[in-house]
Amino acid sequence: MTENEQPQPSAEKKGNKALVITLVCVGVGCFLVVPCIAIMAALVIPSLAGARDNALKAGCAAHLRQIGMACQQYSADFNIYPDRLETLVERDYLSNSGDTTCPAARTKGRADASYAWTPERIDRSTASRTPLARCPVDSHADGGVNVLQVDGSVNYGRPGDPDYQRAIETIP
Ligand SMILES: [Zn+2]
Numbered sequence: 323m324t325e326n327e328q329p330q331p332s333a334e335k336k337g338n339k340a341l342v343i344t345l346v347c348v349g350v351g352c353f354l355v356v357p358c359i360a361i362m363a364a365l366v367i368p369s370l371a372g373a374r375d376n377a378l379k380a381g382c383a384a385h386l387r388q389i390g391m392a393c394q395q396y397s398a399d400f401n402i403y404p405d406r407l408e409t410l411v412e413r414d415y416l417s418n419s420g421d422t423t424c425p426a427a428r429t430k431g432r433a434d435a436s437y438a439w440t441p442e443r444i445d446r447s448t449a450s451r452t453p454l455a456r457c458p459v460d461s462h463a464d465g466g467v468n469v470l471q472v473d474g475s476v477n478y479g480r481p482g483d484p485d486y487q488r489a490i491e492t493i494p
Pocket residue numbers: 379382383424425426427457458461462467468
């Protein structure tokens with residue numbers, strides 16, 4: 323070996339150095355990528371859950387509107403509203419029995435997924451803003467209920483809203 327020649331690292335040392343560099347790169351990559359994925363998941367998952375809740379509310383309101391239309395036909399024929407929700411299905415005013423259940427309650431696998439029905443005897447002289455049916459309590463994610471009024475309109479009320487309170491009080 324002359325004075326200008328540097329000692330060369332062995333092949334084993336070169337391999338170890340490459341391995342260390344690779345591990346450092348992978349480690350740094352993980353530190354960058356994992357938090358990015360976590361942040362994206364934190365942003366996307368709640369919005370997906372929110373979209374799902376909104377879809378369940380809209381599907382639920384569509385069921386109650388169907389029930390409202392069936393009630394209008396029933397009351398036109400009998401001058402009184404049915405005393406039970408099932409009457410509409412039994413007498414063929416409501417063709418799809420699935421419309422008698424809240425989709426949000428059904429998604430939760432609840433046995434009481436059927437809409438709660440008014441205990442009042444309602445006829446065509448009853449005030450139009452009288453609740454006829456509502457979702458089972460605690461079906462929707464925010465604890466609210468869709469309410470079908472005698473005039474066939476459907477509105478969503480959260481706990482504390484006047485429509486929610488009236489529906490819970492008149493349909494226990
Ligand atoms: Zn519902």
